[in-house]
Amino acid sequence: MALVIGICFIGVASRLVYVQVIASARYAGVGRSELLHQVELPATRGSIIDRQGDTLAMSVPQTTIVADPHQITDPQGDAARLSPILGVDETTLVHELTQDTHFVYLARQASDDVASRVKALSLRGISYLSEPKRFLTDPQLALPVLGTVDIDGRGISGLEYEYNKALAGKPGDVVLERDPQGNDIPGGVRSSQPAISGSNLVLTLDRPIQYATEQALSSEIVKANAKGGTAIVMDSRTGDILAVANLVAGKNGAPPGPAPSNTAVTNVYEPGSVMKGVTVSGALEDHVVTPEERFTVPGQISLYGSVFHDAEPHATESMSTGDILAQSSNVGAIGIARDLGKDRLFHYLLDFGFGQPSGLGFPGESPGILSNPAQWSGTAIAAVSIGQDEAVTALQVLDAYNVVANGGLWITPRLVSATVGANGSRHAVPTLPSRRVVSATTARELTAMLEQVVQSPSGTGTAAAIPGYTVAGKTGTAQKPLPNGRGYEPGAYEATFVGFVPAEQPALTAVVVLDQPTPIFGGAVAAPVFAQIAQYGLRELDIPPAGPQSGPPVTSVQTGAGSTPIPVRTTD
Amino acid sequence: MPATVHRRPAHPRPVTPGRPGGPKRSPAGHPERTLVAPTRPGRKPGRHGRDSAVRHLRVVSARELTPRARRRRAMALLIGLVMLVSAGLFAVVVAHVVLTQNQFRLDRLRQQVATETAKNERLRLEVAQAQSPSRIVQTAEQRLGMVVPSTITYLEPVGPGTVPPAPPPTTPASPRSTVPAGAHTGASSTNSSTARPTTVTPTTAPSHPASHPPVNAGTTSR
Numbered sequence: 001m002a003l004v005i006g007i008c009f010i011g012v013a014s015r016l017v018y019v020q021v022i023a024s025a026r027y028a029g030v031g032r033s034e035l036l037h038q039v040e041l042p043a044t045r046g047s048i049i050d051r052q053g054d055t056l057a058m059s060v061p062q063t064t065i066v067a068d069p070h071q072i073t074d075p076q077g078d079a080a081r082l083s084p085i086l087g088v089d090e091t092t093l094v095h096e097l098t099q100d101t102h103f104v105y106l107a108r109q110a111s112d113d114v115a116s117r118v119k120a121l122s123l124r125g126i127s128y129l130s131e132p133k134r135f136l137t138d139p140q141l142a143l144p145v146l147g148t149v150d151i152d153g154r155g156i157s158g159l160e161y162e163y164n165k166a167l168a169g170k171p172g173d174v175v176l177e178r179d180p181q182g183n184d185i186p187g188g189v190r191s192s193q194p195a196i197s198g199s200n201l202v203l204t205l206d207r208p209i210q211y212a213t214e215q216a217l218s219s220e221i222v223k224a225n226a227k228g229g230t231a232i233v234m235d236s237r238t239g240d241i242l243a244v245a246n247l248v249a250g251k252n253g254a255p256p257g258p259a260p261s262n263t264a265v266t267n268v269y270e271p272g273s274v275m276k277g278v279t280v281s282g283a284l285e286d287h288v289v290t291p292e293e294r295f296t297v298p299g300q301i302s303l304y305g306s307v308f309h310d311a312e313p314h315a316t317e318s319m320s321t322g323d324i325l326a327q328s329s330n331v332g333a334i335g336i337a338r339d340l341g342k343d344r345l346f347h348y349l350l351d352f353g354f355g356q357p358s359g360l361g362f363p364g365e366s367p368g369i370l371s372n373p374a375q376w377s378g379t380a381i382a383a384v385s386i387g388q389d390e391a392v393t394a395l396q397v398l399d400a401y402n403v404v405a406n407g408g409l410w411i412t413p414r415l416v417s418a419t420v421g422a423n424g425s426r427h428a429v430p431t432l433p434s435r436r437v438v439s440a441t442t443a444r445e446l447t448a449m450l451e452q453v454v455q456s457p458s459g460t461g462t463a464a465a466i467p468g469y470t471v472a473g474k475t476g477t478a479q480k481p482l483p484n485g486r487g488y489e490p491g492a493y494e495a496t497f498v499g500f501v502p503a504e505q506p507a508l509t510a511v512v513v514l515d516q517p518t519p520i521f522g523g524a525v526a527a528p529v530f531a532q533i534a535q536y537g538l539r540e541l542d543i544p545p546a547g548p549q550s551g552p553p554v555t556s557v558q559t560g561a562g563s564t565p566i567p568v569r570t571t572d
Numbered sequence: 573m574p575a576t577v578h579r580r581p582a583h584p585r586p587v588t589p590g591r592p593g594g595p596k597r598s599p600a601g602h603p604e605r606t607l608v609a610p611t612r613p614g615r616k617p618g619r620h621g622r623d624s625a626v627r628h629l630r631v632v633s634a635r636e637l638t639p640r641a642r643r644r645r646a647m648a649l650l651i652g653l654v655m656l657v658s659a660g661l662f663a664v665v666v667a668h669v670v671l672t673q674n675q676f677r678l679d680r681l682r683q684q685v686a687t688e689t690a691k692n693e694r695l696r697l698e699v700a701q702a703q704s705p706s707r708i709v710q711t712a713e714q715r716l717g718m719v720v721p722s723t724i725t726y727l728e729p730v731g732p733g734t735v736p737p738a739p740p741p742t743t744p745a746s747p748r749s750t751v752p753a754g755a756h757t758g759a760s761s762t763n764s765s766t767a768r769p770t771t772v773t774p775t776t777a778p779s780h781p782a783s784h785p786p787v788n789a790g791t792t793s794r
Binding site: 058060112130135186211468 | 671676679686689694704705706707726
């Protein structure tokens with residue numbers, strides 16, 4: 001008897017020694033793994049705000065409803081009660097609730113209303129997490145530029161993608177004790193590391209100007225029955241992009257909506273006549289032509305078997321350099337380009353920013369298509385000089401004319417001005433240095449010609465005039481190439497107007513492009529949009545008109561001492 | 573006649589050795605001593621006859637205790653100690669309970685803080701959404717019946733004593749502006765040092781129309 005007890009005792013003792021001493025770490029580990037639970041603390045994603053501090057996109061905590069299928073006793077009944085609230089059909093819910101797992105999502109980032117109604121059901125096995133959801137303060141404003149995030153809050157397009165790391169912050173984690181039901185044991189926090197919120201992005205966009213630009217472009221798309229359009233407004237001196245609108249026509253009478261991407265930088269097109277500004281700038285800079293020089297310009301010209309003619313047929317006439325620009329004569333421009341030579345022309349095209357990325361760094365930005373002059377055919381110089389046989393983005397066109405607006409200096413465009421960390425520290429995005437493209441004299445000469453485009457009665461851009469201000473700009477109407485690249489689509493044109501205002505001291509540079517409008521001409525459809533958005537921008541930036549001599553609808557109002565009421569005469 | 577506390581002994585006891593009543597107690601403890609022990613008042617003679625055993629005697633202080641009392645005392649001490657320990661343990665348990673209760677409370681409060689913070693964020697979103705230009709324009713046009721003016725009028729203040737020139741011929745309306753937000757009159761002040769005209773049609777804050785509803789800058793005077 002004593003022997004049996006002794007053996008049992010030795011057995012128990014050895015087991016004790018084994019558990020307590022030899023394998024203690026393993027058993028303790030098992031216990032810890034059952035008890036402890038690591039939870040990730042999501043970091044609040046940074047907001048995107050405009051230059052005035054108005055929020056454009058922000059993340060807000062929402063309730064994510066999860067279930068532990070192992071604790072669900074009545075999946076059918078629960079699914080029936082949850083289905084109308086969550087808006088998910090019953091079979092899907094039943095499938096989720098019967099999974100062999102401890103964790104399934106029932107609804108992610110549900111609204112307060114939905115969450116409170118689910119909570120009111122008091123179903124067992126349902127728990128709630130806090131998950132942030134991204135909201136735009138205006139559902140469509142600058143959507144292609146801001147971009148979108150996926151369900152987990154990661155940026156997948158636009159600025160949300162480009163600056164994802166700065167916006168995302170760093171999640172924290174907490175290790176805490178949990179009871180077998182999965183509830184947190186209060187006071188059982190073993191270690192915790194707080195999350196670091198993401199930085200806010202401060203954009204150069206100006207929300208009111210962005211809105212006004214989108215509205216003006218939208219109504220013109222409707223009016224001209226266009227397929228879509230792009231407009232960019234930039235602060236001339238700093239290169240800050242104040243607005244960029246990318247719209248496509250709505251289907252079945254719906255108003256135009258945001259384009260699927262930031263087409264202003266991702267899509268390329270053949271610019272047409274706006275390229276003549278670059279051609280003439282190069283010719284002026286190289287002293288190949290002078291502003292007053294007169295040319296004999298026929299109505300059409302034949303080159304290596306191809307015929308180039310002006311938009312409006314005319315007999316051979318005498319035109320100055322300025323006239324060639326103002327009336328957008330193809331033949332005149334080709335003549336100047338041939339005097340300049342293809343290598344110099346190509347040099348100026350590169351210098352004005354074509355054929356390469358602009359430096360903005362936007363995801364998906366296209367460098368454009370510009371082929372090496374060594375590979376140019378005989379007619380290429382003619383085509384390129386008038387804006388065909390090359391592909392550019394709307395931003396490149398804008399940047400090129402901004403060079404003229406800045407007296408010949410290239411200014412790198414900017415969309416983000418700073419990031420503001422969670423602790424309030426502000427890091428400005430550095431501006432890249434400017435470089436000289438043409439001399440100030442050339443810029444001034446070209447500006448005077450561009451003013452004539454808008455002011456001269458025979459100019460193509462008279463619709464871009466703004467009362468009280470001097471506008472300088474250029475129109476463009478270019479055929480769209482066929483998708484296979486061989487030849488052009490009949491009747492399909494892209495209409496452009498690009499310009500800056502006030503001409504004497506440029507503050508705003510803007511470009512407007514319309515895709516397949518009716519009428520087709522840049523001067524008819526794009527120039528009026530330019531006038532509207534530039535006028536709005538000038539008021540928004542408090543830039544006063546030049547004075548009565550410019551002819552604004554100004555009324556003089558007599559102010560004086562005394563109590564006599566001041567007469568107000570206004571013109572309507 | 574009231575009884576007196578002390579009564580005289582009825583008679584002094586004679587001291588004789590060998591008396592059956594036994595030797596008297598004395599401080600020296602020697603049965604031969606002839607000290608007179610103090611007698612308890614009222615003690616009848618003859619009772620001494622029952623004390624037959626010889627007792628070991630010593631002087632005790634008033635505070636010293638009998639063995640029984642000592643045992644009682646020890647027991648009392650033990651009980652006291654046990655009670656103390658129990659109280660201590662009980663206090664530990666109570667402390668633990670209080671701690672846990674407060675931890676629950678803390679967690680509940682933390683949860684409340686998180687909920688309120690989230691609510692605050694949602695309200696901030698609502699505010700930001702209400703400030704969006706499209707929302708403001710929608711409210712202005714649909715609820716407040718405002719319209720976007722079709723023309724912009726610039727006013728130029730002229731100093732006193734000068735006759736204002738005749739108004740220029742009406743220029744064609746400025747490009748049809750379907751631009752809703754924030755159309756308002758501005759002022760041109762290029763040739764006078766006075767800043768803005770002190771008169772006239774409502775001009776509220778010039779910029780940030782997104783934060784003010786657009787003002788109908790029609791020429792009906794204020």
